Amino acid sequence: MLPHELDQKSCESLESEAILRITSYHRRDFDAKVVTAEPGQHDHARSSLFKSFGESASSGLGRLQRLPFELLSSICLLLDLQSALNFSQASRSARETIGSIPQYHRLREHSLECIWALSRTGLSHHTSISDLHAALLTELCVICGSFGGFLFLPSATRCCFACIESAPDFRIISFHSLQKESRRLATWLKRSHPVIHSIPRSYSSNEKEYTSRRKLVSGHHALQFPRADHDEDPRAILGKLPDSPVLRCMAACRLPYFNLATGDLQLGISCKGCQIAMEANFSDANFSRRERLYSRDGFMRHFWDCVEAKELWASSEGGMVAVTEPEWTRRGGL
Known part of the structure; x- marks a missing residue:
């Protein structure tokens, strides 16, 4: 590599680090919502x-x-x-x-x-070392393909926070509610389903604390149990049970992405510009933008398409001047 090429690469790397420092942030509120x-x-x-x-x-x-x-x-x-x-x-x-x-x-x-x-949570008997290691080396959410900073515990799969809250595959239901609706004995359900024992804590920065342990079941696992001809379709049973974002969060935790080739470890970062856009014009599209996490490389690709992030960067005069950012991003979403 020629000296001027090395200098150019170093300058580009330094600029990228400055752009990340000025225009990205860590979503601390996500940490507060999962295990x-x-x-x-x-x-x-x-x-x-x-x-x-x-x-x-x-x-x-x-x-x-x-x-x-x-x-x-x-x-x-x-x-x-x-x-x-x-x-x-x-x-x-x-x-x-x-x-x-x-x-x-x-x-x-x-x-x-x-x-x-x-x-x-009682799932260690149901999770293989190879599956957990594969999830560590996986960058993207298995459902939507965006950066996934989390692990869905019942299936040990990489996911993003938006899919934890909404994807059908990540639905979590009360064990006792399933028992009541399916009319199955608790002992039979426990033999047939991995039962999740929730961890007492608060699953939000501003919600009540759950002080007792709850027995939960993955909706995906609930669909798998065999049934006799006279039994109700499991999908119909699930349709009668409430879908709770809090229960979903009781079955997920943070998982950094490890890049085996580079040795780089990433939890995911969010865009301050997308928060600015949402505060200027609240819409479903802008809310979805604000909720996304990115790898560092993914963020740099996003940066060049985000008008608000580029304006924030320009106001910093190349990272040399302090900028005024939204209170939300300053507090990491808390």
């Missing part, structure tokens, strides 16, 4: 979960010790989360095995909140 641990709640787990201590193992893995490491790694990736946790605690050799698998290392470093949420 989130208290700060520092899993610091201890971060230092030990799925981590090799680098010590010689005094006990082996029994017959598993005969397998080539590549095959043993493949088997470990097929484990569900709870089985992986149990296996890693079985012996020092098991911990060393788990700790030496790159996928486990990435999950410990970047998906600890999701691991905690899956364990606390």
Whole structure:
């Protein structure tokens, strides 16, 4: 690469960083609406979960010790989360095995909140390590294709916040309501459906706190149970039950996107210009614009099409002058 090309690339990178600083922001209100641990709640787990201590193992893995490491790694990736946790605690050799698998290392470093949420909600037996790792490496929402900064816990799928609130595939219903409408025994439903145990907390910056745990079921899973000829169609049963955005949020958590090629980790950013546009002219279209998250590269593509963001950037005189931004974006949506 020629020196002038290197300088040009460096200047473009510096300008991009300045544009991002002036015209983008982090949606803190999204964090307040989904499953989130208290700060520092899993610091201890971060230092030990799925981590090799680098010590010689005094006990082996029994017959598993005969397998080539590549095959043993493949088997470990097929484990569900709870089985992986149990296996890693079985012996020092098991911990060393788990700790030496790159996928486990990435999950410990970047998906600890999701691991905690899956364990606390009772879904760790229903989520495979390979599915969770695949979601970590997925950038876009599986429903709409926009940047997805979240994980829908019952299916371990990448999604955006708008789809959490509205997509039929992400509907969450009360276990007791399903039991009442379907006239099925609770024991049968528990055997047939992964039951979500909600985490007590507030699921909004200004809503009441949910102090007790609730039993929930994914609407997608509720459609799967077998029925006799005389039974009512599950779709009809679901149609009778209320659709609650709060229940949906009880089954979702933040999940950063990890770019395996670059090692870049992103939670997603929003556009200040889109908030300015919505405040100037409230409409469904402008509201949808405001709700979108972007990767850094995706935001830069959006920036050149966003009139309000470009005007905000111009008012900063290349990032050298402080700008007046909406109170909403200054507070991160809170």
